[in-house]
Amino acid sequence: MIYHHLFEQLSRQERVTVAVIGAGQYATAVVSQSPFTPRLDVLAVADINLGNAVNAYKSAGFTDDEYVYVATRSEAQAALSAGTRIVTDQCDIIADLDGIDVVCEGTGIPEASARYARDAIANGKHVAMVTKDTDVTVGPELKALAREKGVVYTPVDGDQHGLLIQLVEWAKQIGLTVISAGKATDGEFVYDVENSTVSILTEKKIHAPAVETVTVSEEDRKWLRKVPEGESLTYLRERARILDGLPKPGAYDLCEMTIAANYLGFAPQVDELLHMPLRITEIPVAYALQENGGVFERESTIDLATCFRTEDEAGLGGGVWIVVRADNAYSNHIMTTKGQIANADGTATVIYRPYHLCGVETSTSLLLAGLLGMDTGTDDYRPHFDLVKVAARDIAAGEVFGNDHSPQLTARIVPATSIASGGPAAAHLLTGNVATRDIAAGTVITYDLVSRPAASVLWQLREDQDTRFGVSQNLDTELLQSRA
Template sequence: MFYHHLLEKFAKQSHVKVGLIGGGNYGTAIVTQSLFNKYLTVNIVADQNIENAKNSYREANIPDEEICMCNTLSEAKAAIEQGKYVVTSSPDIIFQLDIDVVAEATGNPEAGAHHAKLALENMKHMVMITKETDSVIGPVLHEMFKQKGLVYTPVDGDQPAILMQLVEWARLIGLEIVSAGKSRDGEYIYDEREGTVTHPEDVKKGIPDPVVVKISQEDAKYLEFIPEGKGEEYLQKRRKILSELPQTAGFDYCEIVMIANATGLVPDVENLHQGSLRVNEVPIVYCSTENGGIFAGEGRIDIITCLRRKEEASMGGGVYLVVKSKNAYSQNILTSKGLIGNYDNSVAVICHPYHLCGVESSTSLMSAAMLGVDTGAREYKHSFDLVRRAVRDLPAGTLCGNDRDRNMSSFIAPAAVKSGTNPIPAHLLNGNKLKMDVKAGSVITYDMVQEPESSVLWDLRGKQEKFFLE
């Protein structure tokens, strides 16, 4: 990291004023950590639940007398001039304040699109934390902001930006990307003595208690280290053995779509392989069949659930690359100086075993305003979409939910224009109703969904299709 050199030598300004929309878990960490960064201040937090906004500052140990609730632009301006921290339930006023960069963390795709539009109209940089918006219109927003001399960027601290940067670094030094991906936050903890595998509780993701499966003696062999040439067999067996544990969710696929559109990496299959793997099994399985793995080719993207003993290191919901060098001497360096290889050391895995969410997001905020650069990839294209399939019969009038909608499963499909029988992007569905009965197993298409009368998200999606697909 050499941000200190970049900021000291090339910064366009000495300090960054931030407006945050969304005082949830992610946004709160941005606020709490900002107090230890001399380069930026989060001047205002907006949230429909005003207590969430206040709590963001309270978690940063800011006393209530320094927190000012404002409902109008004039009130907010006056409070900031007095050195107060502003909270509001009216996020639109942020865009008329003397703010450099807006951090969008609502988690609502329509709200994210609306705020991006306001940022463009009011010449504000945007750090897009709302992956749901980015998965639908991220490529066109990146282009529209660039055309105005503004920055639109994914956020340091979340897996997409972390992996984008890791891919760019590997390509910069001349490594070949065999595969890449993210590790799910939830992990499978194997207790050989008890004969169990446990997924820890995660209340925020709807898992209030640990989920445990008992492992039979017959099945236990498939939780041992994967033998050479047995990757596909062991993945299939583990998938069956561990099927009662929480699995890959829509938000995981959402992030994979973002990464694929920004890096040119492609899914091997539409549902991804979703391997339950130890870190040192990743290079054995997640490489091409030519190198003893399961992929049909190279440049693939996927997801793992980290399988480990309790005492072993966690992947921390981090990211990984499987790489190789075209030069034999360089390849030997990779596998003899710390990287874990496959059985013949023809490929090796690089792990980034953490993502620190809002604690490390300041680098994206500073880079946007002070350096005029994003912290994502070199180029964004519209190559893939996150789409949905009905898992049960759904009657007309069914309200479509978000990534946790249990009526639907997610998968990744090639990008397609708006047309009756084409799959509709998952986050265009949110809050809209089905206008016909949909049979279980059917892909949700445009002609099945009631289009909203007015939607910034849908409008921007149309612009993206014209720019990239027509």
């Protein structure tokens, strides 16, 4: 890494001051790591639950006399001017505080997040977006607004989509062709060979009808051996059948892949993603092009993998991966003979990062924004795709739509369309809003099925984004319904 050279030679200022909005698990790690991060000061933490804001500072080792509660902008400004950190449950006061360079937005609430980000940008502050619900819905518009204002809007190191974007850009920078790219789901499928079971290893709650463990029949054990060259599609189908009872990827997984696709210009092969359970050594075999024995029809495909392994095998740790090749024969020889894991004919090699450190490593995005005026995404962030939702069960009129962790809805990635009655609704325009009528299980949620909230910043930004990027209502909704 050359960050120290960049910061020493090119920095516009000596230090970066940060305000965190939303002190959940992710943002608390940003705060707790900040005392150990050169050039970085978190001067304000805001959360509608004041206890969360206080606990974030306590986790960083700050004592009660090193921060003060404020309820108004004037109180906040006075405290900051006096050199005192602040905590508050009045999140709206953060956007126009003097002395704050970067707002790190991590509420996880798309409507509030959109307002805080818009206002911070309008007041000349950089925005580091942790709330992926907002980024996937209006991120391109917020990035465009930031560019017009001369500030940075950035994804964050530590989140999988942010790390994947950088891994792909690195590969392209050294001249590699990226065949496919994706992230590992947080849960791993652990194969107990002796007892012939596969169990999911995860911290997330398992919702029925999914189960934690499935038993594998003797005749099915052969499908859990290493995927042979040329049999990827068969093994994909058989493993999907055998492991069907285990939890599937969540909407939050597809959300991150949609953001990455929009930053990179990559595309999914199917709207629900193929999502194959794979050993690390199987990724370059299965996630290569079909002409080379893999499952993908074209290059620049985005997807998910759940790490499939035994207890004593290495895992992917919720990391990210790319499958690449070098288009020069000698370079490809180096790629496939110097320790990288390749398929049999050397047409695909996997490069992976078996971890993501969440808020612990987000400081690089914050520092690059504040010191150099740079983001850690790509320049061309466009709404190529939308995340949309499908009713997983019957939904009653007046019922509130849940977020990406709710078992009420499943998700798909489809070409982006504008807000229009009858069109598939962008997933997070649903969150917290109510169904206008009864909805049968299997129905794609369209704009006429959700009640638009009054004076919504999120919806307005989305309409502005549709106009800016020329997004039209061009999706075949009948096809969507037929696949539901």
